[in-house]
Amino acid sequence: MTTSTGLRVLVTAGAGGIGRAITEAFVAAGASVHICDIDEAALQQMQAQLPGLTTSVCDIADRASASRMVADAASALGGLDVLINNAGIAGPTASVADMDPDAWEAVLRLNLTGTFTVTQHAIPYLKQSRAGVILIMSSLAGRFGYPNRSPYATTKWGLIGFTKTLSRELGEFGIRVNAILPGAVEGPRIQQVLAGRASANGRTVAQEEAAALANQSIKHFVNPAELGALAVFLASDAGRSISGQLIPVDGDSQSAS
Numbered sequence: 001m002t003t004s005t006g007l008r009v010l011v012t013a014g015a016g017g018i019g020r021a022i023t024e025a026f027v028a029a030g031a032s033v034h035i036c037d038i039d040e041a042a043l044q045q046m047q048a049q050l051p052g053l054t055t056s057v058c059d060i061a062d063r064a065s066a067s068r069m070v071a072d073a074a075s076a077l078g079g080l081d082v083l084i085n086n087a088g089i090a091g092p093t094a095s096v097a098d099m100d101p102d103a104w105e106a107v108l109r110l111n112l113t114g115t116f117t118v119t120q121h122a123i124p125y126l127k128q129s130r131a132g133v134i135l136i137m138s139s140l141a142g143r144f145g146y147p148n149r150s151p152y153a154t155t156k157w158g159l160i161g162f163t164k165t166l167s168r169e170l171g172e173f174g175i176r177v178n179a180i181l182p183g184a185v186e187g188p189r190i191q192q193v194l195a196g197r198a199s200a201n202g203r204t205v206a207q208e209e210a211a212a213l214a215n216q217s218i219k220h221f222v223n224p225a226e227l228g229a230l231a232v233f234l235a236s237d238a239g240r241s242i243s244g245q246l247i248p249v250d251g252d253s254q255s256a257s
């Protein structure tokens with residue numbers, strides 16, 4: 001197994017879903033991990049499960065909360081080597097013509113500006129690391145157009161530009177920056193998406209699941225543990241020459257819906 005022994009890792013939105021799987025992978029690989037999340041009860045549950053884990057309650061969409069959280073994380077860990085920018089919401093389902101502008105802004109505030117804020121405050125700590133790493137959670141929706149999900153797709157494409165730019169800016173400090181682009185991931189989120197499509201299209205959830213899998217070469221959804229394993233690899237010395245890359249984990253999906 002790739003080791004993370006000694007690495008100090010911050011995972012945003014680490015108390016559920018993909019963030020939780022990434023946290024578990026780093027802890028299993030020997031890292032010291034701090035997670036933040038908006039859900040205090042879920043953070044407490046994670047701490048009970050993983051002794052030694054440190055946590056902050058934080059709303060990444062709130063600039064003051066996010067910047068305070070980074071300082072708390074660096075203080076709890078005694079510095080920072082790896083930042084996992086995982087926090088992101090799916091946002092509304094509506095055409096651009098019908099989009100509620102406030103809902104649009106809420107997605108940008110968390111997915112794009114929240115990622116910017118956390119990263120900006122983490123950079124001084126990462127520069128002091130022997131080998132800093134930033135991972136950014138984009139999506140399949142950062143590779144294709146996604147009808148009726150414009151704020152989500154727009155932010156996930158925006159994070160690609162952010163990744164590419166950060167890699168150019170930070171390489172000289174030995175900091176590597178990569179984006180992970182998951183496709184449909186097993187769990188409650190994909191079930192909600194499939195249920196939404198089923199009611200919109202007058203089909204069953206099973207029919208929507210079959211249609212989603214027909215769209216990819218590999219006929220299963222992504223297990224979140226695969227994303228944890230990839231994050232651990234990218235943060236390890238085995239990934240020391242990988243930066244500025246966009247890494248899809250989506251069974252070779254051919255579109256975003």
Ligand SMILES: NC(=O)c1ccc[n+]([C@@H]2O[C@H](COP(=O)([O-])OP(=O)(O)OC[C@H]3O[C@@H](n4cnc5c(N)ncnc54)[C@H](O)[C@@H]3O)[C@@H](O)[C@H]2O)c1
Nearest residue numbers: 013015016017018037038039059060086087088139182185
């Ligand atoms: N699940 C998928 O199929 C999928 C696919 C591609 C990309 N992604 C991306 O992966 C990331 C994680 O997705 P997920 O499905 O695990 O998410 P999720 O909806 O399961 O939520 C994960 C965690 O985010 C926390 N959270 C929500 N709003 C927050 C906020 N404002 N501040 C701090 N924490 C907050 C929640 O409390 C939860 O614990 C997101 O950026 C998402 O866009 C997910």
